[in-house]
Amino acid sequence: MHQPVLLKEVLEFLAPHAGGVYMDGSLGAGGYAQAILEAANPDGILLGFDIDEGSIHKVKKRLEPYGERFKCWHAGYHEALSTLGSTGIGQLNGIVLDLGLSSDQLENPDRGFSFRFAGPLDMRFNRSIEGSAEDLLKNVSEAELKTIISEYGEEPRAKKVAQWLKQAVRLGTLKTTEDLAETVFRALGRKKGRIHPATRVFQALRIAVNDELGNLQKGLEQLPSLLKQQGRLCIVSYHSLEDRMVKLAFKELAKDNSRWRILARHPLRPSSEERFFNPRSRSAKMRVIEFL
Ligand SMILES: C[S@@+](CC[C@H](N)C(=O)[O-])C[C@H]1O[C@@H](n2cnc3c(N)ncnc32)[C@H](O)[C@@H]1O
Numbered sequence: 040m041h042q043p044v045l046l047k048e049v050l051e052f053l054a055p056h057a058g059g060v061y062m063d064g065s066l067g068a069g070g071y072a073q074a075i076l077e078a079a080n081p082d083g084i085l086l087g088f089d090i091d092e093g094s095i096h097k098v099k100k101r102l103e104p105y106g107e108r109f110k111c112w113h114a115g116y117h118e119a120l121s122t123l124g125s126t127g128i129g130q131l132n133g134i135v136l137d138l139g140l141s142s143d144q145l146e147n148p149d150r151g152f153s154f155r156f157a158g159p160l161d162m163r164f165n166r167s168i169e170g171s172a173e174d175l176l177k178n179v180s181e182a183e184l185k186t187i188i189s190e191y192g193e194e195p196r197a198k199k200v201a202q203w204l205k206q207a208v209r210l211g212t213l214k215t216t217e218d219l220a221e222t223v224f225r226a227l228g229r230k231k232g233r234i235h236p237a238t239r240v241f242q243a244l245r246i247a248v249n250d251e252l253g254n255l256q257k258g259l260e261q262l263p264s265l266l267k268q269q270g271r272l273c274i275v276s277y278h279s280l281e282d283r284m285v286k287l288a289f290k291e292l293a294k295d296n297s298r299w300r301i302l303a304r305h306p307l308r309p310s311s312e313e314r315f316f317n318p319r320s321r322s323a324k325m326r327v328i329e330f331l
Pocket of ligand 1: 041042043044064065066067068069070071072088089090091094114115116117137138139140141164254
């Protein structure tokens with residue numbers, strides 16, 4: 040089961056209370072959602088979103104005991120404005136986004152997110168839309184692929200990787216996660232003690248397949264308008280590009296005597312204890328803004 044990251048900090052800043060209405064824009068396994076519902080006992084409401092239908096299905100089951108206090112949609116947080124608009128639900132006391140993917144998704148071979156498991160080259164969060172990683176690898180040019188790997192994967196040898204991958208596509212030998220890991224390995228080799236060279240390429244492709252930065256941009260533009268006074272938006276990110284986007288968007292909101300206040304000047308990081316017990320949390324950064 041996915042272990043929630045920075046949960047204590049999320050609860051501290053969101054400060055859920057009875058009677059409040061909260062949104063978890065990326066439910067995952069429902070760890071934050073359940074903790075928010077507990078903290079907002081007996082009548083606080085949690086509205087949940089996820090673009091992964093499997094996640095929605097599991098969280099619905101997990102949170103069944105909360106009855107009407109939990110409502111959820113198989114939709115993106117970047118679509119929350121239109122989704123909630125049509126329900127008549129008013130303004131929110133708090134919103135949290137926990138970006139990226141859950142351990143449940145990462146460890147499911149069928150989803151193709153990890154080179155540690157043999158599976159199809161899928162990597163879609165939302166399996167009801169077209170465009171798997173295999174499709175992406177076929178459809179982008181070598182130059183586009185190089186940019187994806189270099190920007191989203193921060194891989195310094197992106198050009199070489201892109202050349203090898205496009206060659207493998209042409210030869211018809213790039214169908215599975217194992218093929219992908221093997222091709223990257225052959226392109227780059229492995230330096231002792233370093234992370235597997237495929238790690239960065241898998242991350243880059245996942246970000247591109249799901250348009251994660253495009254969705255974050257839409258979310259940053261739309262979500263603040265859903266907050267009521269004293270409402271807070273907490274965003275936990277795992278990639279430097281995402282953190283930069285959040286930082287700039289919050290800075291823009293809070294500039295010139297605006298009605299917004301950035302609550303933590305420096306992003307919050309997991310404690311050394313959390314990093315030790317949950318290594319997945321290592322790259323996490325949380326930023327928070329409040330509508331005054
Ligand atoms: C890191 S997990 C969240 C874990 C969650 N905080 C918990 O405690 O279990 C991220 C989730 O966000 C979902 N996701 C990714 N992009 C999304 C988007 N644009 N809108 C909604 N959900 C999204 C993924 O499918 C995944 O389930």
